[in-house]
Amino acid sequence: MNIGSLLGAVGQGFIWGIMTLGIFITYKILNVSDLTVDGSFATGGCIFAITSLAGIHPTLCLFIAMFVGGICGFVTGILHTKFKIPAILAGILTQLGLYSVNLRILGDKANVSISQISTNITFFSKLLNIPHTRAGMLLGIIISLICIVLLYYLLGTEFGASIRATGNNEKMIRALGVNTDNIKLFGMILSNMLIGLSGALLVQMNKYADVGMGKGAIVYGLASIVIGEVFFRRFSNFGIKLMSSVFGCIVFFIIRAFVISLGLKANDMQLLSALIVVMALAMPIFKENLNVRKVGKINSLNEMKQMSTADQLTKEKMDKRNVTEVGGGENA
Amino acid sequence: MLKLRNIYKTFNAGTINEKRALNDINLVLNDGDFVTVIGGNGAGKSTLQNVISGSIIPDFGNIEINGLDITKLPEHKRAKYIGRVFQDPMLGTASDMWIEENLALAIKRGENRSAFKWMINSKNTTFFREQLEKLGLGLENRMKTKVKLLSGGQRQALTLLMSTLKKPDLLMLDEHTAALDPKTASLVLSLTDEIINKSNITTIMITHNMRDALNYGNRLIMMDQGSIIFDVKGDEKKKLTVEDLLKKFNQTKDAPSDAMILG
Numbered sequence: 001m002n003i004g005s006l007l008g009a010v011g012q013g014f015i016w017g018i019m020t021l022g023i024f025i026t027y028k029i030l031n032v033s034d035l036t037v038d039g040s041f042a043t044g045g046c047i048f049a050i051t052s053l054a055g056i057h058p059t060l061c062l063f064i065a066m067f068v069g070g071i072c073g074f075v076t077g078i079l080h081t082k083f084k085i086p087a088i089l090a091g092i093l094t095q096l097g098l099y100s101v102n103l104r105i106l107g108d109k110a111n112v113s114i115s116q117i118s119t120n121i122t123f124f125s126k127l128l129n130i131p132h133t134r135a136g137m138l139l140g141i142i143i144s145l146i147c148i149v150l151l152y153y154l155l156g157t158e159f160g161a162s163i164r165a166t167g168n169n170e171k172m173i174r175a176l177g178v179n180t181d182n183i184k185l186f187g188m189i190l191s192n193m194l195i196g197l198s199g200a201l202l203v204q205m206n207k208y209a210d211v212g213m214g215k216g217a218i219v220y221g222l223a224s225i226v227i228g229e230v231f232f233r234r235f236s237n238f239g240i241k242l243m244s245s246v247f248g249c250i251v252f253f254i255i256r257a258f259v260i261s262l263g264l265k266a267n268d269m270q271l272l273s274a275l276i277v278v279m280a281l282a283m284p285i286f287k288e289n290l291n292v293r294k295v296g297k298i299n300s301l302n303e304m305k306q307m308s309t310a311d312q313l314t315k316e317k318m319d320k321r322n323v324t325e326v327g328g329g330e331n332a
Numbered sequence: 333m334l335k336l337r338n339i340y341k342t343f344n345a346g347t348i349n350e351k352r353a354l355n356d357i358n359l360v361l362n363d364g365d366f367v368t369v370i371g372g373n374g375a376g377k378s379t380l381q382n383v384i385s386g387s388i389i390p391d392f393g394n395i396e397i398n399g400l401d402i403t404k405l406p407e408h409k410r411a412k413y414i415g416r417v418f419q420d421p422m423l424g425t426a427s428d429m430w431i432e433e434n435l436a437l438a439i440k441r442g443e444n445r446s447a448f449k450w451m452i453n454s455k456n457t458t459f460f461r462e463q464l465e466k467l468g469l470g471l472e473n474r475m476k477t478k479v480k481l482l483s484g485g486q487r488q489a490l491t492l493l494m495s496t497l498k499k500p501d502l503l504m505l506d507e508h509t510a511a512l513d514p515k516t517a518s519l520v521l522s523l524t525d526e527i528i529n530k531s532n533i534t535t536i537m538i539t540h541n542m543r544d545a546l547n548y549g550n551r552l553i554m555m556d557q558g559s560i561i562f563d564v565k566g567d568e569k570k571k572l573t574v575e576d577l578l579k580k581f582n583q584t585k586d587a588p589s590d591a592m593i594l595g
Binding site: 156158171179 | 385406407408409411412414416418422423424425426427428429433436437438440441442443445446447448449450451452478494
């Protein structure tokens with residue numbers, strides 16, 4: 001793995017890290033599994049491609065992508081809070097529907113290239129006279145840092161605290177006068193806004209939009225959060241937790257680049273990331289089983305120690321008898 | 333002042349499992365009343381408290397607080413008037429948040445929460461510290477401790493403080509000491525009594541323990557099969573003994589549960 005592909009991976013990590021922040025809001029803070037991600041990520045990207053091709057300023061297009069991502073979250077949120085559809089199913093339904101929508105957005109094409117037009121990344125690339133991927137990384141760093149700072153501030157306010165409390169103890173915060181349905185709806189909108197933005201930035205980076213670009217995004221995001229937690233488990237500061245999910249995303253894409261450099265295909269990453277998430281989720285059970293086994297071993301050790309010499313004698317006798325019996329069997 | 337008028341609630345109406353949980357409940361609580369509610373399992377105590385707090389909407393009748401009809405108000409909008417402590421110590425606090433953060437959440441009960449104002453500032457931190465000191469549990473030195481590290485009794489004391497941090501028009505205690513060991517339960521109960529008396533808070537305390545129902549409050553209500561069958565106040569309540577209550581219970585169809593006899 002050379003330095004170029006490493007930097008490329010870091011750049012990808014920062015851009016997808018913004019999506020990870022979005023997933024962090026629903027999955028970790030609100031304690032709701034929102035699977036809209038795969039759809040809204042692609043929607044953000046597709047909208048960006050089409051609007052920027054139409055000649056709208058790319059920065060404005062980023063905001064449009066965010067807005068449309070927010071609408072996707074709004075749809076899932078309404079399905080979940082107003083129609084009481086379980087969050088996972090609500091997300092899957094939206095995601096499924098969005099596939100058709102995304103195809104429509106791209107004009108029934110599976111992918112659309114934007115290599116001809118200038119984007120925020122090409123702007124930075126020209127301004128600083130650096131390669132396209134470096135400029136992409138720079139933009140990714142700037143925007144993800146802005147997102148972390150804004151989220152950190154928001155979650156520390158009176159309103160933000162009620163979002164955290166909703167994920168923590170819904171009944172309690174409702175008894176304190178918060179409409180938890182509205183909070184969840186807001187959380188899903190905010191989350192999918194970030195996801196849409198991340199999709200749009202990825203399109204800038206890759207110079208094309210693809211209807212399938214969001215496939216597996218939720219698993220990538222969850223894997224990133226899990227990896228981040230491994231590194232920053234000891235910190236309880238909220239800002240560090242937010243940063244850790246972006247950091248986890250960078251590590252994830254470095255692993256991905258490494259795996260690809262070993263000769264695996266990029267598509268194999270879906271399996272690998274699924275395994276990472278499975279491992280992380282199954283870890284508590286493994287640990288428990290391990291403890292039980294340890295306790296078992298200690299118990300049997302104690303039993304052996306307690307075994308008196310008399311017991312050992314009888315054991316020896318029994319062993320002998322077994323031998324003679326076996327011998328007798330042979331004779332017969 | 334809390335007023336309940338002709339409250340009816342039936343669960344699973346029209347099915348074989350039909351259960352009339354509340355049957356023409358009429359109740360007026362004056363300001364500063366501290367009412368203890370007792371009754372067997374299925375007497376309607378919990379339904380009564382859920383109807384008042386808004387998690388259940390009654391089939392008929394209306395509920396007023398300070399002259400305001402709240403019958404159709406959703407749970408979160410009633411929070412402005414009602415402070416609550418639940419039976420389960422886990423339910424009253426956000427376990428992954430600090431003690432300080434929990435108090436900051438509670439002081440805004442029923443108010444708008446600003447998306448621009450930082451939730452913790454030096455002014456309310458000092459106020460929280462003073463209030464925690466009054467509990468006498470040493471929690472004032474652990475303001476930045478996550479609530480999940482506290483014991484059940486400490487959590488219940490904290491919930492109690494949270495529900496009264498901003499004085500409620502009505503405080504509802506739903507068997508809030510039932511999950512605690514006897515020593516902690518009596519500590520939390522005496523704290524409850526202290527807070528209620530000091531701020532003169534109108535209170536409904538549901539309990540399974542007859543002795544607590546007699547020792548605390550100025551009024552006692554006994555429920556059976558969705559109705560209020562006994563309602564005593566003031567001096568009359570002071571003269572009441574556990575034996576009197578048991579006699580009352582035996583007149584009802586349901587025999588009292590073990591906890592009541594032991595209480």
